[in-house]
Amino acid sequence: MSKGGFDVRRQTGFTTVAVFCFVVLYLPIILLVLYSFNAGESIAIWEGFSWRWYVSAWENERVQAATVRSVVVALSASLIATSSAVLAALATTRTRPWRGQTLAFALINQPLMVPEIVTAVALLIFFALVKVWTGYTGLAYLIIAHSAFCLPFAYMPIRARLQGMDLSLEQAGADLYGTPFKVFRRITLPQLWPGILAGAMLAFVISLDDVVITEFVKSAGQDTLPTYMLGQLRRVITPEINAISSALLAISVMLVIGFFFLSRTPK
Amino acid sequence: MIEIEGVTKIFGVGAEAFTALDDVSVTIDANEFFTLLGPSGCGKTTLLRVIAGFIDPTRGRVTLDGNNLLNQPPYARPVNTVFQSYALFPHMTVAQNIAFGLEMLGKPGSEVTSTVDEMLALVRMTEMADRKTSQISGGQQQRVALARALAPRPKVLLLDEPLSALDFKLRKDMQLELKRLQSETGITFIFVTHDQDEALTMSNRIAVMNEGRIRQIGGPRDIYDHPAERFVADFIGDTNFLDVELLKVEGEQAHIRLPSGSEVVARAAQGGGRTGGEVTVAIRPEHARMDEAEGALFQGALSNVVYVGTDTHYHIDLDSGGQFIVRQQNQPDQRHERQVGERVGVNFGAGIGQILKD
Incomplete structure (x- = not known):
């Protein structure tokens, strides 16, 4: 940039604002992680280092059950969302432009636009009807709901990857006697994997993290980890919550780092 | 023998309509090295893609040895393409790239291996068989693209400006190499280029194209010594x-x-x-x-x-x-x-x- 040009870093107060934002964003998280190692019962008074709350959370049967449920829901939902997202991404990038394509795009991304609470209430009412009809009260409701709102998160990286791929590779596949299905399996899919994995990871994290829709849709005794934690907040808060949060944070960060490495285009 | 009759391609509709090919007719003989020569945007690549099956013409007929090509999808046409960008499969080795077409045709494993070896030798790439395509030079990639397209023994090989990314010296070598491959394999080559030297050096016949039409067809000497019209005389030499x-x-x-x-x-x-x-x-x-x-x-x-x-x-x-x-x-x-x-x-x-x- 030229010397006289606009440089945001030279504006008065830029550093102050930046530092303030980072402090507000990260200090609470750092404190949360710090107090998960507190030896005492308080989440505010430091009484020395200890792993006791991690041990306590690990041994808590309700935490165990909620964790297993969270993982089952997140795995199923990310699997369903990612498979649908692959099909949706193929249909929106590898076909001639079709009537209603923009509408389809909007529909796929609907969960990003409709307020979550609205979706939650709608699902609550809808599933209540279905429950009366079928009598089924299992985990499927949660899995379906999670699959739906995870779809756009899985769709985005897959679509981006497909758009970035050289179309002439698929043409070369077809030219060399590959039927459309074989070309997809041998040419498109192997190159799409990083996008698919990235989409699946993103969907997994989003599902693992969800409170609002889960809280509305779950049947009795179907707490996931986040809704369990929400429930605990109404009682006495111990650093056990900090420990669970820190563990969740660690998992999410690892997945995001994985996402970052996978979505980089290989050179 | 490829017969192209009255092929017209119009992209877009209404005021935005663009005629890429305007009533193109030409007959290309078996075993011929035929070149489509013209400036960019003259329709030569569009014609190539019509023959390959990536573009459906608006009107016209394309037959290969009497069989209509236009109602067959690209994967059913006994025609292979060497793409301008080479389009090598980046997740496969050199040998796997060359084997792809043969595998798609369902050839037995032993035949695939022997043909791949034969092709590697033909383009002098035997030592590079197990390299990834990103680990070889531009000239080598171009030879792999050629071997991959020749391996299934197509009746017709389409080449879309395959030499344009190479430097001058390599291009000269590849021109002779292509000519050698064509006479050794006896496959019909349809070669697209905007480079008159390439066209004159390699071709049996040249079709000079401009604005979607063929302006003149003839041998290199005919075209050079006896241009039919001002565009041809001006474009070549x-x-x-x-x-x-x-x-x-x-x-x-x-x-x-x-x-x-x-x-x-x-x-x-x-x-x-x-x-x-x-x-x-x-x-x-x-x-x-x-x-x-x-x-x-x-x-x-x-x-x-x-x-x-x-x-x-x-x-x-x-x-x-x-x-x-x-x-x-x-x-x-x-x-x-x-x-x-x-x-x-x-x-x-x-x-x-x-x-x-x-």
Whole structure:
């Protein structure tokens, strides 16, 4: 940039604002992680280092059950969302432009636009009807709901990857006697994997993290980890919550780092 | 034999409609090295993609040995393409790339292996078989793309400007290499290029295209020595254009009068043309001679002398207006050098000038 040009870093107060934002964003998280190692019962008074709350959370049967449920829901939902997202991404990038394509795009991304609470209430009412009809009260409701709102998160990286791929590779596949299905399996899919994995990871994290829709849709005794934690907040808060949060944070960060490495285009 | 009849391709509709191919008809023989030559946007690549099956023409017929190609998807056509970008599969090795077409055709494993080995040897890439395609040079990638397209023994090989990404020296080598491969395999090559040297060097026949139409089809010598119209004469090589008066036409001989008043015999326009009046005659710079002014067909003053190593280009301002360029090969013992401003004359033999249709 030229010397006289606009440089945001030279504006008065830029550093102050930046530092303030980072402090507000990260200090609470750092404190949360710090107090998960507190030896005492308080989440505010430091009484020395200890792993006791991690041990306590690990041994808590309700935490165990909620964790297993969270993982089952997140795995199923990310699997369903990612498979649908692959099909949706193929249909929106590898076909001639079709009537209603923009509408389809909007529909796929609907969960990003409709307020979550609205979706939650709608699902609550809808599933209540279905429950009366079928009598089924299992985990499927949660899995379906999670699959739906995870779809756009899985769709985005897959679509981006497909758009970035050289179309002439698929043409070369077809030219060399590959039927459309074989070309997809041998040419498109192997190159799409990083996008698919990235989409699946993103969907997994989003599902693992969800409170609002889960809280509305779950049947009795179907707490996931986040809704369990929400429930605990109404009682006495111990650093056990900090420990669970820190563990969740660690998992999410690892997945995001994985996402970052996978979505980089290989050179 | 490929027969292309009245193929037209219009992209878009209404005011945005663009005619990429305009009623193109041509017959390409088996075992022929046929080149589509023209500037970018002339429709040559579109025609190639119509034959490959990536573009459906708006109108027209394309048949291969009598079978309609247009109702077959790309994967069913016995036609392979060498893409301009090579389009090698980045997640496969060199050998896997070459094997792909054979595997898709369901050839048994032993045949796939032996054909791949044969192809690797043909393009001299045997040592590179297990490399990833990103680990080899541009020239090597181009040879792999060629081997991959040749491996399934297609009836026709389509080549879309495959040499344009290579540097000059490599391009020269590959031109001869391609010609060798074509005669060794006996496969029909349809080669697309905007490079006249490539076209003249390799082809049995050339179709010169412009604005979606074929302007002239012929052997390299035909096209170069006897261009049918101004575009062809101008696009291929350097040409002098003279406006002359056509006196009479006798078969291939056309009697013309130059602006200087001299009369000479030129070659009549391809496929008829006018029999009198004002016409344009094209003369290649190396087909004319520079002589003394006295007694020459026409005269002028030397305005520039350009030395280009093998040749010298003499730019002559004609007395009758306009410029004429004569190209003469340099000799090692050449002593007499012409000076700018000197008066010189130009001569050319009977039948050297080519009358243009337009």
